[in-house]
Amino acid sequence: MQTETLVYIILAGITALFIAGFQYKFNKKSMSKLNMLFLFLRFLTVFSVLLLLINPKLEQITLSTIKPNLVLAVDNSSSIKYLNQDANSKSLVEKLKNNKDLNTKFNIETYTFGDRLKASDSTTFAENQTNIEDAFSQLSQIYKQSISPTILISDGNQTYGNNYEFDYTSYKQPIYPVILGDTIKHTDLKIQQLNVNKYAYLKNQFPVETILVYNGSTSVNSRFVVINGNTVVYSETINFTKQNNSKVLNFNLPANTVGVHAYKALLEPLGNEKNTINNFKNFAIEVIDQKTKIALVSDVIHPDLGAIKKSIESNEQRSVFILNSNEILNQIKDFQLVILYQPNNKFNKLYEVLNSENKNKFTIIGTKTDLNFLNKINKTFTHEITGQTENYQAELNKNYAPFIVDDIDFESFPPLNSNYGTTSFTVPVETILDKTIHGISKKEPLLATFETVGRREAVLFGENIWQWRAQSYLNNKSFHAFDNFIGKLIQYTASNKQKSRLNLEYVSFYNGNTNVIIKAEFFDKNYVFDTRETLNITVKNKDSNETKKFPLILNNTNYQVDLSSLPASDYEFTVSASKENISKSGNFKILEYNVEQQFLNADVTKLEQLASNSQGKSFFINNTETLVESLLNDSRFATIQKRHKNSLPLIDWKYLLIIIALCLSLEWFLRKYNGLI
Structure with missing residues (x-):
């Protein structure tokens, strides 16, 4: 307490005594016992009030002892059981936990680890992965500010993660590895x-x-x-x-x-x-089998045909067959996409077959196209017939949405020769390239795509695209940029994938050492992700015919289920929505493989190096007699005594208010009882 505060307290005592004496001693020849009691009560009341005004701070000192932690990190992977060390591991853990001297000196805390760290002393030795470095990383967050020597009970064999021999450094504690397993090198x-x-x-x-x-x-x-x-x-x-x-x-x-x-x-x-x-x-x-067969149908000879074929076949998984309008009729089902180059009335039968088969098609319109026939046979767009032609250059529409289109400097390409006139579409259309004349945009599509009744179509209003490929080569010294652009267009138009309200994400086979995760997306009727649905998966083992049902858990933007507990086998499954009659099925295979059974010995070198680097000491499981002694005698692990000094304001001391109230009440009662008020 400061000297100034002490002076104030003395003055407060003198003042309180003066006020009490003035009230009960002044002008009185003698003091009765009752007046002396009144004087004392008034003194206490006034002195207490003055103390509250002064509000001195009282210092409170407490002493506490903090024991260091002793962390037991136990390897719970199946390699321990495979090496016949599970019983030794459990026995050592119980021995350490029940040691009276260790419990007196340390707070013993037990963890198990496999692919991740768990605060538990229950060991099953059934985990299929081991990540020792991750265990140290997690422990470093828990024991960052304390003394916590760590006993690592493990064979030292890690199946994934960073090398714990060197990447343990975030864990600033001495590590005492207890080595499980055979150290003899076998052939x-x-x-x-x-x-x-x-x-x-x-x-x-x-x-x-x-x-x-x-x-x-x-x-x-x-x-x-x-x-x-x-x-x-x-x-x-x-x-x-x-x-x-x-x-x-x-x-x-x-x-x-x-x-x-x-x-x-x-x-x-x-x-x-x-x-x-x-x-x-x-x-x-x-x-x-992703070999895409494309028919390029034309009844005219044009250099565009060779350029288109070369460009598409730059991808080895695509092949192009140039046919006339009659040759294709008997083999239309062999093709995923039909490119109609400058169609005329000879294409009449082909259009009928394409419409009946609901085939995707890519139409290229040029000066030799029969627009009267095309307007009559085609139901998605009509082209104005003027009898005139025009050269149009291309301008990329950067807002094109169906797929990403890179700007390959379209504006530098020569103009395409096309029919003059406007085009009217009867379906929603996405424009890739707009027409321009002398740099002025016509706001009309030069190249566009659209979808109708589950079919994808593209239309190019111009011929001489071979000049574009040549110009692209001059610009880049390679055909790659142009061929890549055509490849994306072909990939889009050759696909007939339709929107589905239930989509699944899985692979056809899983290795035995990986997680078997199946994901699903469920959309409402407006194709907005629906988080209200309940999805379930029914899995059937093809070998045993055993069937199991699991719920899919909502995880942000998808539903998913972990089937890693299933044994290696062939499976078929069905994911179904509980509120609607929507389901999808599939098949997958789990390959037999246990990475934990690939080890024959304990990794003694790494564990000994870990002990040395962390200033600990390594022990073999059959020689742990001195482990307890080393921990008890190590001066680094002494119990710490901490002295806590707290400064408490007197105004927070509630008993002083009680004293004031009690003194005033007692004084009033005695005065009332004796008829003085």
């Missing part, structure tokens, strides 16, 4: 890695890359084979030595039929191998 062959694309095109070959590793001291021979069903589709004899202990194989496999094809890559095990699970890997490939 072992394994497929370290296998790389393959998910998709392949029909009648092509897809590449496969595999990395084979040998751990051993003698020379050995083995055979690497790839099996599809019961057929060996690839085989190669492999030789390993102590020095030459790895091989990288690159080979191609044929994609002969459409669909998902499962393969098994096998490195034939040696006779004395302890772990043969890591000798094989399952993989799959989905063969798709």
Whole structure:
């Protein structure tokens, strides 16, 4: 308390005594016991009021002791069980948690981890992934401001994530790894890695890359084979030595039929191998037929035909067949898109077939087009007939919505020769390029697309597009920009995908070490995402015929379900809406693979390095006697005593108000009782 405040308190006491004496002592020859009591009560009242006005601050000092934390981080992955260390792990955890000396010195807190950290002491050793670095990252947020030595009970084998040996540094605590597993190096062959694309095109070959590793001291021979069903589709004899202990194989496999094809890559095990699970890997490939066949129909000879064919076929997955209006009639179903180049009355039968088949088409109109016939046969637009022609240049419409169109400097392209006159559309139309004459926009489409009754169409009002391709080459020293533009237009018009209120997102097969996530989007009748619907998925195992039903959970912009708990097999499923009669079905395959069973030994080197880098100490599971002693005797983990000093204003002390009220009440009561008021 400050000296100035102390002086004020003394003065307040003198003042209170003076006021009380003046009221009960002044002009009185003698003091009765009752007057002395009245004087004392009045003194207390006045002194208390003056103390409230002065409001001195009282200092309160409290002492507290803070024990350091002892964090037990237990590996809960299936590799612990596979290495037969689950019982040892549980026994050690119980031993540490029940140790009286440790409980006296530390606050013991237990966590388990697999793919993520959990605050729990329940271990199942069933998690299929291990991320030790992520566990340290999470612990660093929890124990950022405290002393928390950490016992890591693990085999040290991490299946994904950053290298914990060096990326643990955000966790500023000593780490004591307890190493689970066999440290003896056994002779072992394994497929370290296998790389393959998910998709392949029909009648092509897809590449496969595999990395084979040998751990051993003698020379050995083995055979690497790839099996599809019961057929060996690839085989190669492999030789390993102590020095030459790895091989990288690159080979191609044929994609002969459409669909998902499962393969098994096998490195034939040696006779004395302890772990043969890591000798094989399952993989799959989905063969798709995306070869787009396009008919370019024309009854006139024009250089545009060759330019269009070259441009479209720059994509190897597209092929163009130039036919006349009669040749195509018997093979119309073979084509995903029909390009009608300058149609005339000979196209009459073709238009009838196209309309009956509801085929997508791309119409190119030029000076040789029969506009009378086109206006009569076509129901989506009419072109004014003036008998005159005009050269139109192109201006890109930057607001075109159906797909992204890059500006390839259209304004530098030569003008297209076209019929003069306006065009009237009877359906909503999206304009890609507008007509311009001498830089003045006509606000009329030169190239446009539209959709009607589930069919997509495009129309180009001009010929000599071959000059555009040539000019694009002069501008860029490549045909790529122009061919890419035509490719996007063809991709759009060749697709007949219609809007659906229920859309699914999934892949045809999932590796056994990845999450099996199926996503869905559900739209209302205005095609606005609907969050009110309840979606369910029914999954059937094709091998066992077992059926399970799961709800899909709303997740921001979609619904999704995690089916990672399903065993490896072939499945068919149906996603259905509960409030409306809308559903969609599909198939997928889960490949058998457990990355946790690929390990034969504990990763002793990394765990020992981790202990050294973090200023801890490593122990083997069969030699943990000195672990407790090391923790108890380490001076870094001493209990901390903290002294807290609080400054409390007297006005916050409620008992002083009680004293004032009590003194005033007692004085009034005694005076009233004795007839003094």
